[in-house]
Amino acid sequence: MNPTASDTNEHHTSPGWDYSPAPERTPVELDESYGLFIDGAFRAPKSRKRFDSINPATEQTLASVAEGGAKDVDDAVQAAKAAQGPWARLKPSERAKYLYRIARRIQERARELAVLESMDGGKPIKESRDVDLPLAAQHFFYHAGWADKLAYAFPGRTPRPLGVCGQIIPWNFPLLMAAWKLAPALACGNTCVLKPAETTSLTALKLAEILREIDLPPGVVNIVTGAGETGAALAGHPDVKKIAFTGSTEVGKVLARSAAGTGKRLTLELGGKSPNIIFADAAIDQAVEGIVSSIWFNQGHVCCAGSRLFVEESIVDEVVDKLRHRMQSLRVGDPLDKNTDVGAINSAEQLRTIERYVDAGEHEGAIMHEVSADPLPTKGFWHRPCFFTGVQPSHLIAREEIFGPVLSVMTFRTPEEALTRANNTPYGLAAGIWTNTGAKIFEIARKLDAGVVWCNTYNKFDAASPFGGFKESGFGREGGRHGLKSYVKF
Numbered sequence: 179m180n181p182t183a184s185d186t187n188e189h190h191t192s193p194g195w196d197y198s199p200a201p202e203r204t205p206v207e208l209d210e211s212y213g214l215f216i217d218g219a220f221r222a223p224k225s226r227k228r229f230d231s232i233n234p235a236t237e238q239t240l241a242s243v244a245e246g247g248a249k250d251v252d253d254a255v256q257a258a259k260a261a262q263g264p265w266a267r268l269k270p271s272e273r274a275k276y277l278y279r280i281a282r283r284i285q286e287r288a289r290e291l292a293v294l295e296s297m298d299g300g301k302p303i304k305e306s307r308d309v310d311l312p313l314a315a316q317h318f319f320y321h322a323g324w325a326d327k328l329a330y331a332f333p334g335r336t337p338r339p340l341g342v343c344g345q346i347i348p349w350n351f352p353l354l355m356a357a358w359k360l361a362p363a364l365a366c367g368n369t370c371v372l373k374p375a376e377t378t379s380l381t382a383l384k385l386a387e388i389l390r391e392i393d394l395p396p397g398v399v400n401i402v403t404g405a406g407e408t409g410a411a412l413a414g415h416p417d418v419k420k421i422a423f424t425g426s427t428e429v430g431k432v433l434a435r436s437a438a439g440t441g442k443r444l445t446l447e448l449g450g451k452s453p454n455i456i457f458a459d460a461a462i463d464q465a466v467e468g469i470v471s472s473i474w475f476n477q478g479h480v481c482c483a484g485s486r487l488f489v490e491e492s493i494v495d496e497v498v499d500k501l502r503h504r505m506q507s508l509r510v511g512d513p514l515d516k517n518t519d520v521g522a523i524n525s526a527e528q529l530r531t532i533e534r535y536v537d538a539g540e541h542e543g544a545i546m547h548e549v550s551a552d553p554l555p556t557k558g559f560w561h562r563p564c565f566f567t568g569v570q571p572s573h574l575i576a577r578e579e580i581f582g583p584v585l586s587v588m589t590f591r592t593p594e595e596a597l598t599r600a601n602n603t604p605y606g607l608a609a610g611i612w613t614n615t616g617a618k619i620f621e622i623a624r625k626l627d628a629g630v631v632w633c634n635t636y637n638k639f640d641a642a643s644p645f646g647g648f649k650e651s652g653f654g655r656e657g658g659r660h661g662l663k664s665y666v667k668f
């Protein structure tokens with residue numbers, strides 16, 4: 179399939195000049211329709227239901243995907259259950275070899291997978307190529323290293339696998355989230371049933387191809403595509419011993435209720451409304467670039483996006499001017515163009531959600547800033563990067579997760595005020611601090627209710643570093659030794 183989407187992407191200009199188009203042309207072979215990956219093979223869904231996965235930049239159908247029903251989920255769980263004993267009994271160094279092979283194969287097919295990720299999800303190729311794919315491979319490499327060293331991860335204790343893990347993932351980092359879930363589970367001797375998000379199933383299905391190529395024993399990983407009902411059937415299955423979920427706080431709460439009293443282990447990585455705090459002594463250009471990447475790149479489709487910006491009052495005019503200036507040079511358009519900064523919104527539904535919040539922001543009296551030089555593509559789902567000033571903490575746009583390229587700018591006068599305002603949210607996923615004073619970093623970082631605090635940078639990830647939230651952003655960690663702990667019992 180030719181990945182270019184140029185007919186719909188006569189996009190944007192920077193003031194006075196423009197880049198030439200730089201389309202990524204690596205071809206992706208896609209089948210017209212995909213089955214469910216159960217017990218090492220693709221099979222037609224017993225539900226007989228299917229849905230289309232579309233390219234949000236063109237609205238073209240990419241492939242027809244199976245919608246797993248309760249019987250399909252049961253088949254997948256039974257396959258995982260049957261495979262779990264032999265997988266756990268494998269010599270750990272042999273388990274590690276499979277994980278290394280998955281990692282290497284992801285690297286070998288990285289460009290093709292990156293292109294598909296951008297086609298199916300709408301994110302710029304720059305992002306899928308330079309962030310999603312390297313991190314997905316890194317996650318398998320990292321956990322391959324742990325597979326035969328688990329005794330060292332938990333000194334003095336004997337870690338044992340939990341059994342079948344049901345893993346439900348969202349659409350913002352489809353392959354990376356699959357890697358985050360699968361790699362630690364497999365390293366610890368568990369087997370998995372993974373349910374990708376309904377709008378972004380295709381890279382998970384390509385991953386299934388990779389699992390076959392590297393001869394992973396059948397049943398160790400099963401991939402059941404579908405929407406919320408499929409996820410609910412998986413989470414509610416009595417033979418699933420652990421549920422790992424990344425997604426909305428709303429669904430996380432449903433899962434927490436349904437898991438209560440069942441003895442199932444549960445980890446939740448949910449929403450966020452993360453603060454970025456800029457002090458007057460910060461390197462302002464660097465901070466502005468960090469803010470831009472934390473909320474506008476990848477369309478704000480990041481659960482830890484720095485969607486609330488707190489600026490020390492004395493520098494707010496300068497920061498707002500620089501943000502406006504930088505916003506003008508952001509390139510919105512074809513996700514497969516290597517110069518694109520902001521791609522397509524993942525779905526029509528998500529676009530409506532973002533538009534609702536922007537309307538609410540204006541309605542409540544905040545001032546919207548947006549650059550609208552060029553028309554957006556006529557097909558597909560698009561939203562320009564924008565920011566609001568004059569935002570009150572009570573405004574909807576300052577309180578609720580938008581999951582779009584929409585930033586709320588607010589001010590503070592003292593570090594104490596910054597801290598109080600930053601923590602004034604039901605969420606606690608991530609935060610950013612920008613200052614040249616080391617002592618201020620340590621003081622504030624310690625007091626921020628956030629699972630991750632970045633200082634003078636943002637959105638830096640590493641497989642060795644645990645990620646996860648506090649409060650309504652969930653519980654449990656992914657990555658590092660902390661993440662392994664969620665996949666073992668003692």
Ligand code: ADP
Pocket residue numbers: 346347348349373374375376404405406407408409410411413424425426427429430432
């Ligand atoms: P988002 O708002 O980011 O789309 P969701 O929480 O709706 O987040 O979706 C995240 C994942 O959870 C998706 O794979 C989705 O299909 C799945 N899901 C949605 N509803 C349910 C549910 N009731 N039970 C289990 N999984 C669900």
